[in-house]
Amino acid sequence: MSKPLLIGAVAYTPNVVPIWEGFRDYFADGPVETDFVLFSNYGRQVDALLDGVVDIAWNTNLAWVRTVLQTDGKCRALAMRDNDLAFQTVFAARAGSGFADLSDLRGRRVALGSRDSAQAAILPVQYLREAGLGDDEVELVRLDSDLGKHGDTGRSELDAIRVLLDEDADAVALGANTWKALAADELMSDALEAFWTSPEYCHCNFTALETLDPDVYEPWVEHLLAMSWDDPELRPLMELEGLERKWVRPDLDGYASLFKAVEDQRIPARW
Amino acid sequence: MVSGGILLDLVERVGGAVVGSIVEVPVAGADPAVIERWCERSGHRLLSVEGGTARILRGPVPDDEAILSSVPADRRPGARLWIYTNFDCNLACDYCCAKSSPQTERRAIGPELIERLVEEGVSSGVSEVFLTGGEPFLLPDLDQIVSACVKRAPTTLLTNGMLFRGRRLELLRSMPREGLALQISLDSATPDLHDRHRGRGTWQRALDGIRTAVAEGFRVRVAATVAADESGAAESAAFHRLLDEVRIDRDDQVIRPIAQRGFAEDGVALTVESLIPEVTVTADGVFWHPVAADHEDQLVTRDLFPLGDAIEEVQRRFADYRRETDAAAQRFTCA
Numbered sequence: 049m050s051k052p053l054l055i056g057a058v059a060y061t062p063n064v065v066p067i068w069e070g071f072r073d074y075f076a077d078g079p080v081e082t083d084f085v086l087f088s089n090y091g092r093q094v095d096a097l098l099d100g101v102v103d104i105a106w107n108t109n110l111a112w113v114r115t116v117l118q119t120d121g122k123c124r125a126l127a128m129r130d131n132d133l134a135f136q137t138v139f140a141a142r143a144g145s146g147f148a149d150l151s152d153l154r155g156r157r158v159a160l161g162s163r164d165s166a167q168a169a170i171l172p173v174q175y176l177r178e179a180g181l182g183d184d185e186v187e188l189v190r191l192d193s194d195l196g197k198h199g200d201t202g203r204s205e206l207d208a209i210r211v212l213l214d215e216d217a218d219a220v221a222l223g224a225n226t227w228k229a230l231a232a233d234e235l236m237s238d239a240l241e242a243f244w245t246s247p248e249y250c251h252c253n254f255t256a257l258e259t260l261d262p263d264v265y266e267p268w269v270e271h272l273l274a275m276s277w278d279d280p281e282l283r284p285l286m287e288l289e290g291l292e293r294k295w296v297r298p299d300l301d302g303y304a305s306l307f308k309a310v311e312d313q314r315i316p317a318r319w
Numbered sequence: 320m321v322s323g324g325i326l327l328d329l330v331e332r333v334g335g336a337v338v339g340s341i342v343e344v345p346v347a348g349a350d351p352a353v354i355e356r357w358c359e360r361s362g363h364r365l366l367s368v369e370g371g372t373a374r375i376l377r378g379p380v381p382d383d384e385a386i387l388s389s390v391p392a393d394r395r396p397g398a399r400l401w402i403y404t405n406f407d408c409n410l411a412c413d414y415c416c417a418k419s420s421p422q423t424e425r426r427a428i429g430p431e432l433i434e435r436l437v438e439e440g441v442s443s444g445v446s447e448v449f450l451t452g453g454e455p456f457l458l459p460d461l462d463q464i465v466s467a468c469v470k471r472a473p474t475t476l477l478t479n480g481m482l483f484r485g486r487r488l489e490l491l492r493s494m495p496r497e498g499l500a501l502q503i504s505l506d507s508a509t510p511d512l513h514d515r516h517r518g519r520g521t522w523q524r525a526l527d528g529i530r531t532a533v534a535e536g537f538r539v540r541v542a543a544t545v546a547a548d549e550s551g552a553a554e555s556a557a558f559h560r561l562l563d564e565v566r567i568d569r570d571d572q573v574i575r576p577i578a579q580r581g582f583a584e585d586g587v588a589l590t591v592e593s594l595i596p597e598v599t600v601t602a603d604g605v606f607w608h609p610v611a612a613d614h615e616d617q618l619v620t621r622d623l624f625p626l627g628d629a630i631e632e633v634q635r636r637f638a639d640y641r642r643e644t645d646a647a648a649q650r651f652t653c654a
């Protein structure tokens with residue numbers, strides 16, 4: 049192929065540069081030459097995918113849902129990280145709160161992350177509704193600190209925890225990745241406790257339009273899946289990208305809860 | 320246990336920093352053990368907690384194996400084993416990094432220990448042996464040393480090439496042609512420069528030595544040590560013409576700058592950190608690199624055995640220096 053396959057990714061941390069440069073180098077030895085473009089937010093990235101500026105977008109779950117809605121399903125998820133298959137949301141409160149279930153939050157204040165974060169805002173609202181809490185029965189405190197990045201920076205979740213620790217909220221919803229990054233189970237157990245964990249759902253994936261030639265994307269996916277955690281040069285790259293151990297084929301059922309939440313909450317398909 | 324706020328700061332500041340950079344986070348009143356544990360769980364490395372500030376190397380921190388594998392296999396620390404067979408020399412070159420001369424004490428390791436060193440080295444990953452000195456041809460048992468090495472790994476014997484007469488010519492003739500290369504120094508295409516550093520008449524004798532070794536069927540590599548201002552294009556072109564004429568392969572014509580070690584006063588300064596190590600053994604101990612086998616600051620251990628331990632130590636230190644310099648380099652990215 050004369051033109052390299054172009055991947056779009058959102059620049060939510062300076063480390064996306066070494067990540068994607070590492071990818072480019074890895075694919076330089078592979079069947080499909082690959083390069084990348086960085087976007088400041090997922091809206092721009094999905095626009096670029098739809099306009100054919102990039103061939104593949106490294107999308108969050110919300111960016112995937114919006115791509116499906118805007119293309120009437122004429123798109124394809126190619127691969128994801130192993131831990132994208134089993135993402136979760138955690139509800140936490142100050143230690144000793146005595147909360148046992150989401151229904152205990154009736155009449156309470158719940159701090160949420162950025163409103164475009166599936167894990168820290170959209171799905172939590174859905175979980176509260178499913179627990180039987182009407183929208184007027186819980187007061188939501190929204191911390192929209194990294195809008196456009198779908199909660200990738202984790203910043204809004206940290207801000208939500210600060211609000212909780214300052215006793216301006218009774219509970220907080222955040223991604224299990226942020227909970228893990230804090231090592232909160234071990235190191236903050238005197239301050240915080242998780243009292244509810246959601247069912248698993250899918251997070252990011254590599255999204256392409258239906259028009260991308262399988263002769264191009266299949267060898268690309270094969271080469272991606274061949275990345276080995278045991279390769280000492282690739283491992284730091286995979287760790288930095290947040291994989292548990294490997295790349296996997298996507299499981300689209302894991303997006304059903306988010307599709308439903310987007311529909312129920314009337315979240316627009318476009319930004 | 321620490322107050323939650325500090326962990327939030329750690330996640331925000333360290334998590335948001337460039338991988339490989341050193342991040343300073345105010346942590347007044349926090350328990351360093353908790354910060355250390357957080358770093359451990361998150362793949363970062365706590366460097367220090369001082370004056371209410373934690374200094375943290377932003378991970379993922381590459382392990383030793385990852386760092387070593389980023390160096391080409393033949394240059395990987397531990398791939399080459401240098402052995403100083405002895406320190407005395409028939410010459411007294413002004414830039415000699417071993418400070419060798421006819422007055423220098425011999426300090427020979429001897430064939431038995433060399434055999435053991437190479438045997439242990441090969442089982443620890445050594446793939447190539449370099450024998451140097453001083454002048455190895457001053458040793459009457461050099462043939463034994465060479466054959467012990469060649470049996471176990473491809474070997475290069477460094478010599479000034481000036482002693483191939485009589486008994487020593489016989490010594491040379493008895494050496495294997497397969498698996499052995501001779502490396503002879505010739506500094507320039509004409510006698511002036513060579514003789515200025517090494518002594519009058521030495522250029523002609525070295526050239527004669529090169530011709531003898533080639534005629535005897537040895538693979539000969541010729542190394543030139545040139546100062547920065549003397550390694551101009553014209554000089555190296557003339558140098559290559561001469562060596563082509565004496566039938567030295569182009570791949571075996573090596574030109575390199577003077578190192579600021581030993582007797583040389585002006586040259587490129589080398590430090591432990593700036594050299595990719597090449598494990599070097601002398602009668603006095605194991606050193607970081609052959610250009611500094613006489614310098615205490617480059618000593619790895621006084622114990623020659625087990626050599627595998629010294630090789631591992633060199634690899635571990637190299638990985639540490641690499642991690643530190645990679646972090647330092649991040650701070651100058653806009654310079």
Ligand code: SF4
Nearest residue numbers: 408410412415453479
């Ligand atoms: S540079 Fe070589 S030939 Fe010259 S004194 Fe040193 S060991 Fe001897």
